[in-house]
Amino acid sequence: MSKLRLIFVKEQQASYISHLDVMRTFQRVFPRAGLSIKHSNGFHPHPILSIVLPLPVGQSSECEILDFESVEESTGEGVAEALNTGMPAGLRVLDCYAASRPVREMALLRARLEMEYDNGVSEDACERIRALFAQEEVFVEKRTKHKGMTELNIVPLIHSLTLTEETGVIVADAIVAAQDPGLNPALIGAAVARHLPEIAPDFVRVRRKEVYDREMNIFR
Amino acid sequence: MVSYAHFRLSYFYFDTRENTVDKKLERILPRVQKPARYVGGEFNAVMKDKSKVDTRVAFCFPDTYEIGMSNLGMRILYGVMNNMEGVWCERCFAPWGDMEQEMRQANIPLYALESFDPIRDFDIIAFSVGYEMAFPAMVNMLDLAGVPLHASERTALTPLVVAGGTAMYNCEPIADFIDLAFIGEGEEMDVELIELHRQARREGWSKHDFLVRAAQIRGIYVPSLYDVDYNDDGTVKSITAKEGAPKTVLKRIVENMDEAYYPTKTIVPSTEIVQDRVSLELFRGCIRGCRFCQAGYVYRPVRNRSEKLLRDYAIEAVEDSGYQDMTLSSLSTSDYPHLVELCDDLEDFCAQRHLTLALPSLRADNFSMALMERLQKGRKTGLTFAPEAGTQRLRDAINKNLTEEDLLASCRRAFAGGYSAVKLYFMLGLPTETDEDVLGIAKIADDVWQVWRDSTPNRSRGVRITVSTSWFVPKPHTAFQWEPQISIEEYERRVKLLRGAIRSKAIHYNWHPSPTSFMEAVISCGDRRLGRVIETAWRKGETLSAWEDYFQLERWMEAFEECGLDPHFYANRRRSEDEILPWSMISTGVSPAYFKREHALTFEGVTTPDCRTHCNACGANCLVGGTCNV
Numbered sequence: 001m002s003k004l005r006l007i008f009v010k011e012q013q014a015s016y017i018s019h020l021d022v023m024r025t026f027q028r029v030f031p032r033a034g035l036s037i038k039h040s041n042g043f044h045p046h047p048i049l050s051i052v053l054p055l056p057v058g059q060s061s062e063c064e065i066l067d068f069e070s071v072e073e074s075t076g077e078g079v080a081e082a083l084n085t086g087m088p089a090g091l092r093v094l095d096c097y098a099a100s101r102p103v104r105e106m107a108l109l110r111a112r113l114e115m116e117y118d119n120g121v122s123e124d125a126c127e128r129i130r131a132l133f134a135q136e137e138v139f140v141e142k143r144t145k146h147k148g149m150t151e152l153n154i155v156p157l158i159h160s161l162t163l164t165e166e167t168g169v170i171v172a173d174a175i176v177a178a179q180d181p182g183l184n185p186a187l188i189g190a191a192v193a194r195h196l197p198e199i200a201p202d203f204v205r206v207r208r209k210e211v212y213d214r215e216m217n218i219f220r
Numbered sequence: 221m222v223s224y225a226h227f228r229l230s231y232f233y234f235d236t237r238e239n240t241v242d243k244k245l246e247r248i249l250p251r252v253q254k255p256a257r258y259v260g261g262e263f264n265a266v267m268k269d270k271s272k273v274d275t276r277v278a279f280c281f282p283d284t285y286e287i288g289m290s291n292l293g294m295r296i297l298y299g300v301m302n303n304m305e306g307v308w309c310e311r312c313f314a315p316w317g318d319m320e321q322e323m324r325q326a327n328i329p330l331y332a333l334e335s336f337d338p339i340r341d342f343d344i345i346a347f348s349v350g351y352e353m354a355f356p357a358m359v360n361m362l363d364l365a366g367v368p369l370h371a372s373e374r375t376a377l378t379p380l381v382v383a384g385g386t387a388m389y390n391c392e393p394i395a396d397f398i399d400l401a402f403i404g405e406g407e408e409m410d411v412e413l414i415e416l417h418r419q420a421r422r423e424g425w426s427k428h429d430f431l432v433r434a435a436q437i438r439g440i441y442v443p444s445l446y447d448v449d450y451n452d453d454g455t456v457k458s459i460t461a462k463e464g465a466p467k468t469v470l471k472r473i474v475e476n477m478d479e480a481y482y483p484t485k486t487i488v489p490s491t492e493i494v495q496d497r498v499s500l501e502l503f504r505g506c507i508r509g510c511r512f513c514q515a516g517y518v519y520r521p522v523r524n525r526s527e528k529l530l531r532d533y534a535i536e537a538v539e540d541s542g543y544q545d546m547t548l549s550s551l552s553t554s555d556y557p558h559l560v561e562l563c564d565d566l567e568d569f570c571a572q573r574h575l576t577l578a579l580p581s582l583r584a585d586n587f588s589m590a591l592m593e594r595l596q597k598g599r600k601t602g603l604t605f606a607p608e609a610g611t612q613r614l615r616d617a618i619n620k621n622l623t624e625e626d627l628l629a630s631c632r633r634a635f636a637g638g639y640s641a642v643k644l645y646f647m648l649g650l651p652t653e654t655d656e657d658v659l660g661i662a663k664i665a666d667d668v669w670q671v672w673r674d675s676t677p678n679r680s681r682g683v684r685i686t687v688s689t690s691w692f693v694p695k696p697h698t699a700f701q702w703e704p705q706i707s708i709e710e711y712e713r714r715v716k717l718l719r720g721a722i723r724s725k726a727i728h729y730n731w732h733p734s735p736t737s738f739m740e741a742v743i744s745c746g747d748r749r750l751g752r753v754i755e756t757a758w759r760k761g762e763t764l765s766a767w768e769d770y771f772q773l774e775r776w777m778e779a780f781e782e783c784g785l786d787p788h789f790y791a792n793r794r795r796s797e798d799e800i801l802p803w804s805m806i807s808t809g810v811s812p813a814y815f816k817r818e819h820a821l822t823f824e825g826v827t828t829p830d831c832r833t834h835c836n837a838c839g840a841n842c843l844v845g846g847t848c849n850v
Binding site: 012013014015016017018020021022024025027028029030031032033034039044045046047057058086087088089090202203205 | 241246247249250254255256258259260261262263265488490491492538539540541542543544573574576
């Protein structure tokens with residue numbers, strides 16, 4: 001038995017695969033590649049996998065982390081190559097290695113938001129967004145686990161936010177809390193739409209770029 | 221109709237940039253339910269280089285992705301067509317209502333999942349239709365694609381609109397929309413048709429010339445080459461084949477199942493579908509001959525796959541897909557002659573791969589408890605049996621050939637072995653059914669309950685007996701094709717009668733107040749005039765009519781009214797055996813005389829033995845050179 005960790009990319013069509021379906025997909029990718037992984041006990045044994053920070057449907061990521069246990073002793077060498085022969089389009093394993101750091105140390109994540117404006121970015125848009133997030137409180141509506149809605153102040157969850165303007169798009173480089181509680185970076189776009197309706201983006205594209213510990217060291 | 225003239229989706233497979241899903245699509249996908257079903261990219265989806273392809277086929281299933289991807293026939297033919305040099309067969313499913321609305325608003329025409337190209341630009345649009353209630357979805361898909369609905373409006377050779385699947389045994393209701401239909405199993409004739417279409421394009425034939433030639437391919441029915449005339453009473457007066465088209469189109473089948481293609485490398489969806497597992501096809505056909513069952517007649521004759529070949533296919537399919545569940549599929553799995561041997565052969569492999577085998581379609585008279593025990597490895601959930609009718613008299617009349625003793629003996633073994641749930645399926649409204657037969661259903665359920673009390677090792681655990689009834693739908697190409705469906709009022713009266721007769725709290729009764737079954741009877745036994753009704757109902761909003769969410773009887777009744785037709789003429793009328801049935805130009809190989817004989821035996825209450833016990837000379841052996849592989 002070895003505790004192993006995968007880091008993988010989820011993009012293009014795979015962005016639309018839900019968290020549960022990604023789990024289901026990996027449960028099949030391992031046997032497809034001929035790798036035996038630890039199964040649960042009981043009448044319906046299933047492969048045990050965990051994906052640490054489920055990615056919201058529609059977002060892409062280059063740093064998804066999945067933990068599992070192999071039946072054979074392994075350092076993880078060769079696993080990425082084997083798995084990549086049987087992946088759906090848009091899912092790609094970058095590396096597999098022994099899981100040494102506990103996942104609870106994952107504290108921050110970096111996301112790139114592309115806020116698209118079909119009729120061009122208005123002149124003061126970047127300034128106004130910066131001013132918005134310079135406040136101490138910015139509330140957005142957030143769905144609760146019990147299907148209700150709640151108001152959430154997202155400012156304390158934003159570690160840093162850098163805006164740059166490109167043609168027809170404002171790019172936000174955001175570092176936000178990853179867990180306990182974490183922030184879905186798409187809510188930054190939702191906050192803009194809610195509080196600055198005149199400059200509500202026509203579409204917000206989100207890509208998870210990196211995960212860090214509390215000291216901003218890359219988490220692996 | 222919306223114009224899509226300036227629209228084309230990008231081909232993102234050949235593009236490695238970060239975000240390559242078409243931008244219009246990217247904007248609507250976050251707003252729809254389960255977007256993964258609209259983007260393809262699954263493991264084993266077939267991608268081809270367009271520059272090396274001369275024939276593009278859009279293989280369309282007029283239902284959702286989850287239903288369509290669960291269809292084994294679709295997977296087989298996808299493999300067969302993609303194995304052809306120069307042919308790229310892609311998939312296309314009906315969008316759910318939310319996605320349809322978004323696509324229409326954004327002017328996104330129906331596209332194929334592999335290339336994202338609009339299917340209206342394809343050479344062939346091929347539908348697989350297993351259920352008559354999917355006809356409106358088919359019309360809707362043509363409209364979403366931006367293709368003219370009627371075959372007569374499509375004058376060019378492309379896109380050719382074709383359809384196959386069991387619903388084509390009476391395709392008259394959609395005859396106006398399709399250029400041709402495949403009758404029977406598509407493995408061979410699909411290839412022949414594609415080759416002919418390729419030749420027609422290369423040599424510049426007219427569409428009409430192509431269709432006349434296509435009608436010469438065995439198993440292909442070209443509706444426009446048949447004139448249908450009607451009597452004043454609405455029945456068919458004559459069906460006249462034109463321009464050399466065969467008077468009767470005999471279905472095509474694969475004669476030898478060991479030579480038939482089986483898709484061991486098949487698409488593994490990235491989102492959950494209905495049958496999310498390997499489906500191992502043991503055999504085609506059914507030895508039984510239940511008189512109501514269309515599948516039992518149209519898939520004749522029985523053709524088994526060799527046990528060793530099945531074992532190899534199973535292992536190959538599981539290893540390639542990574543699935544951990546497999547279904548042994550057929551019309552009646554416990555009738556496969558080598559079932560125990562096959563399960564024995566797979567046992568070690570299953571254990572090592574954590575693979576679960578499922579055996580649906582078991583008969584209460586011949587399933588092996590020992591086998592079930594072993595497969596289920598101690599987990600005892602429930603068993604399902606389909607006695608279909610409540611008394612021996614009616615079971616004999618429909619030729620179910622199952623006795624109450626067999627059923628109770630199976631239940632006794634199951635309860636003694638620790639099972640505590642049984643599901644029993646019945647039909648209400650079968651020909652000759654009386655109140656005594658209806659009450660017989662309650663009696664069987666009660667007898668099963670008594671058997672449980674006598675045989676369970678542990679009464680304190682309780683038992684759950686579920687009785688479900690559906691509303692009998694007469695189907696073409698069955699012994700009951702001349703029979704009426706009972707009215708909805710009568711159906712509801714019988715439901716009430718049965719409900720009142722079930723007393724035990726351990727017995728749960730399920731029934732559907734489903735007006736869909738009425739419309740299913742109408743369309744199943746419909747003629748060519750129903751094309752206008754289907755189109756009218758579709759314009760009123762009928763799309764995914766197979767789903768209760770989308771079916772509204774009032775819309776259908778209005779459509780009939782506007783078209784001046786009476787739905788009860790189709791569903792609730794007893795047809796004379798001398799009448800020309802609208803589907804009489806189609807033959808399943810079973811002779812008309814055999815259907816009449818079986819129909820007559822119904823009223824005499826006389827059973828017909830299964831084909832393995834005794835050949836009853838139905839005629840289907842003409843499809844396999846005289847000898848069936850029973």
